[in-house]
Amino acid sequence: xxxxxxxxxxxxxxxxxAELAAWFDAVADSLLPHLIDRPLSVLRVTxxxxxxxxxxxxxxxxxxxxxxxxxxxxxxxxxxxxELHTWGTRRSWTSVADRLTFDLDPGxxxxxxxxxxxxxxxxxxLASLGLESFAKATGGKGLHVxxxxxxxxxxWPRALxxxxxxxxxxxxxxxxxxxxxxxxxxxxxxVFIDYLRNTRGASxxxxxxxRWRPGVPVAVPLSWEELESQDGRPWYALxxxxxxxxxxxxxxxxxxxxxxxxLRTSSTGRVSGRTPRHR
Ligand code: ATP
Ligand code: MN
Numbered sequence: 001x002x003x004x005x006x007x008x009x010x011x012x013x014x015x016x017x018a019e020l021a022a023w024f025d026a027v028a029d030s031l032l033p034h035l036i037d038r039p040l041s042v043l044r045v046t047x048x049x050x051x052x053x054x055x056x057x058x059x060x061x062x063x064x065x066x067x068x069x070x071x072x073x074x075x076x077x078x079x080x081x082x083e084l085h086t087w088g089t090r091r092s093w094t095s096v097a098d099r100l101t102f103d104l105d106p107g108x109x110x111x112x113x114x115x116x117x118x119x120x121x122x123x124x125x126l127a128s129l130g131l132e133s134f135a136k137a138t139g140g141k142g143l144h145v146x147x148x149x150x151x152x153x154x155x156w157p158r159a160l161x162x163x164x165x166x167x168x169x170x171x172x173x174x175x176x177x178x179x180x181x182x183x184x185x186x187x188x189x190x191v192f193i194d195y196l197r198n199t200r201g202a203s204x205x206x207x208x209x210x211r212w213r214p215g216v217p218v219a220v221p222l223s224w225e226e227l228e229s230q231d232g233r234p235w236y237a238l239x240x241x242x243x244x245x246x247x248x249x250x251x252x253x254x255x256x257x258x259x260x261x262x263l264r265t266s267s268t269g270r271v272s273g274r275t276p277r278h279r
Contacts, residue, residue: 001074001078002017002018002021002074002077002078003078004017005017005018005021006018007047007080009045009080009082010082010210010212010216010238012213012214012215012216013214013215013216013239015210015216015238015239017077017078017080020077020082020210020238021073021074021077021078023210023238023241024070024073024074024076024077025070025073025074026242026243026246027208027241027242027243027246028070028073029243029246029247030207030208030243030246030247030249030250031073031084031206031207031208031209031246032067032068032069032070032073033250034086034206034207034208035066035067035068035084035086035206036067036068037066037068037090037091037092038066038086038087038089038090038091039055039064039065039066039086039087039089039091039094040055040064040065040066040067040084040085040086040087040203040206041053041054041055041065041085041086041087041203042054042055042065042076042079042081042083042084042085043081043082043083043085043212044079044080044081044082045080045082045212046080047080051082051212053085055201057079063091064087064091066091067084082210082212083205083209083210083211083212084205084206084209085203085204085205085206085209086203086204086206087200087201087202087203088100088101088159088197088198088202088204089200094200094201095155095156095200096153096154096155096156097149097153097154097155097156097159097198098148098149098150098153099146099147099148099149100146100147100149100159100162100163100197100198101144101145101146101147101197101198101204102122102144102145102146102147102163102166102167102193102194102195102197103142103144103193103194103196103197103204104118104119104122104142104143104144104145104191104192104193104194105141105142105187105191105192105194106118106141106142106187106190106191106192107184107187107188107189107190107191107192108184108188110189110190110191112231112232112233113231114177114191115141115142115143115191116143116227116228116230118143118170118177118178118191118193119135119143119145119227120224120227120228121170122145122166122170122193123135123145123224125166125169125170126145126147126166129266130261130265130266131147131261131266132147132148132255132259132261133145133146133147134146134147134148134221134252134253134256135221135222135223135224135227135252136205136207136219136220136221136222137219137220137222137233137234137236138205138211138219139205139209139210139211139213139217139218139219139220139236140211140213140217143222143227144204144205146204147261148256148257148259148261149261149262149263150259150260150261150262151262152262152264153262154262154263156198156199156200158263159198159199159263160195160196160198160199162198162263163195163197163198164180164195166193166195167180167193167194167195168180170193171193176189176190177190177191178190178191178192178193179191179192179193180192180193180195182194182196205219206219207219207220207221207250207253208220208246208250210238215235215237216237216238216239217235217236217237217238218236218237218238218241220234220236220241220249221249221250221252221253222234222249222252223251223252226252236249
């Protein structure tokens with residue numbers, strides 16, 4: 001079924017297409033819940049050119065790439081898909097958001113503790129607005145704070161407006177620590193709370209997606225307790241992340257599907273008077 005199983009997809013580490021396919025199958029029970037019914041943006045390596053993002057696969061009638069099964073994961077490996085990014089919506093109703101993602105990006109050289117504390121502060125602020133959230137380590141430099149939304153779900157402009165308000169709240173309460181502006185200069189010494197993931201068609205890396213980066217790190221769900229208790233950046237490499245570890249990490253999000261909340265039921269009209277806590 002796999003053509004060119006020996007093809008190296010992650011050049012720094014020599015991870016081949018066959019190895020990726022086997023890993024997808026091993027962790028499928030933990031990975032698939034993060035993909036099911038969501039449009040995907042996938043990063044592909046084909047050998048002919050540098051890796052590129054795709055939302056549509058040539059020749060398919062389905063409008064977006066989706067993956068709902070183990071077989072689907074094997075097809076993605078066959079296509080040389082090295083990263084899986086999901087939209088914050090479902091394929092059958094993409095005009096509203098079923099999650100918000102705050103993408104916390106540290107300025108160059110910032111210690112991990114600053115990103116961690118920023119995520120914890122965003123979580124607390126959201127909680128003060130009546131919204132529960134979940135953490136994901138991207139496998140890169142930052143963290144994502146993910147907010148599930150159940151009906152009535154917001155259309156994307158409303159979702160973006162809400163996320164921008166949260167980001168700007170932090171930037172104005174503690175301008176030396178946070179920024180709501182893009183660009184390396186703005187985030188120097190600060191954490192950029194990127195709210196721009198919250199538009200139709202924007203994506204964020206899925207939990208249990210490998211990253212096309214040296215060491216082949218994997219994005220993972222994290223419990224707030226685990227995040228709070230650790231001083232170092234969480235690091236899970238594809239070659240070390242087995243099925244049992246994936247299942248353990250997945251438990252961090254086990255309450256996700258039971259959450260019932262919307263922007264309408266949260267107290268969004270009023271920005272919390274509390275300033276974020278820092279260490
Ligand atoms: P890090 O923690 O290192 O920032 P990240 O996954 O958050 O890792 P970002 O560069 O902050 O990486 O990008 C945020 C998200 O934007 C990514 O997870 C990805 O889904 C999306 N993204 C970035 N570039 C592209 C692109 N060219 N096409 C599609 N999606 C992209
Ligand atoms: Mn990021």
